[in-house]
Amino acid sequence: MQKILAWKNSPTTQKEPNTGCIPTGYEFLLKMAGIQNVNYGSFQDDFDLNKRLNDPSAANFRSVADEIKNKYPFIHFEINSFGKNEGQKKVDKIIELIENNQPVLISINITSFSDKQGWHIMPVIGIIDDKIRLIKNIDDNGNPDLVEILFSKIVEIHEAYPGGKDIAYLHN
Numbered sequence: 001m002q003k004i005l006a007w008k009n010s011p012t013t014q015k016e017p018n019t020g021c022i023p024t025g026y027e028f029l030l031k032m033a034g035i036q037n038v039n040y041g042s043f044q045d046d047f048d049l050n051k052r053l054n055d056p057s058a059a060n061f062r063s064v065a066d067e068i069k070n071k072y073p074f075i076h077f078e079i080n081s082f083g084k085n086e087g088q089k090k091v092d093k094i095i096e097l098i099e100n101n102q103p104v105l106i107s108i109n110i111t112s113f114s115d116k117q118g119w120h121i122m123p124v125i126g127i128i129d130d131k132i133r134l135i136k137n138i139d140d141n142g143n144p145d146l147v148e149i150l151f152s153k154i155v156e157i158h159e160a161y162p163g164g165k166d167i168a169y170l171h172n
Contacts, residue, residue: 001129002063002105002126002127002128002129003098003099003126003127003128004125004126004127004128004133005098005101005103005125005126007028007032007103007123008120009031009127010028010031010032010134011138011142011144012024012027012028012031012138013137013138013139013140013142014044014137014138015044015045015048016044016051017137018047019048019050019051019056019059020044020048020050020051021120021121021122022047022048022049022059022060022061022064022105022121023043023046023047023059023064024044024121025045025105025121025122025123025168026043026047026064026065026068026077026105026168027040027043027044028103028123028135029041029077029103029105029123029125029168029169030075030168032103033170035075035170037072037074037144038072040041045131045158046067046068047064049064049067054125060166061077061079061105061107061166061167061168062079062166065077065079065168068124072169075170076170076171077168077169077170077171078168078169078170078171079166079168080093080166080167080168081165081166082158082165082166082167083165084159085159086158087154087156087157087159088155088157088160089160090106090154090155090165090167091132091151091154091155093167094124094132094154094167095127095151095170097124098125098126098127098132099127102169102170102172103123103124103125103169103170104123104124104167104168104169105121105122105123105124105167105168105169106121106122106124106134106154106164106167107119107120107121107163107164107165107166108120108122108134108149108154108157108164108165109157109161109164118137119163119164120172122134122135122136122147123135125146126153128148130150130151130152131148131149131150131151132148132149132151132154133146133147133148134146134147134148134149135147
């Protein structure tokens with residue numbers, strides 16, 4: 001199977017590389033959906049809870065989605081959580097969403113594709129055979145850094161690490 005979403009008209013550069021991946025991802029999803037009446041000029045600053053609250057644990061998919069809904073009541077993000085031994089179920093949901101032209105954000109331990117430690121929130125923009133395609137980041141010139149990770153590696157990471165159990169997507 002191969003399914004790549006039309007995302008190139010929605011490039012979103014992360015303003016704050018150390019704290020802003022969740023609001024950047026949400027901004028990307030909103031732009032892909034063509035959502036209007038949102039202040040995209042300040043969006044990442046408004047919803048970068050880690051930076052705004054000076055608390056490195058303030059932001060997660062739910063807390064940022066709730067803040068967005070408070071300011072923009074017409075926006076609703078779905079968050080699905082997958083527990084231990086549900087890594088394949090998470091991959092199946094991601095595939096289902098992409099097959100239905102629904103981009104999705106995932107949190108993934110970056111040691112699988114980087115020499116760094118930690119987590120990164122990235123949009124899934126496609127499925128290619130037995131891999132998901134993600135946008136790692138987009139530089140200031142709009143050039144994407146894409147990553148492809150095997151489904152089996154996503155399951156392995158899900159089961160091996162304590163975080164990264166949620167996915168988020170825009171409710172239609």
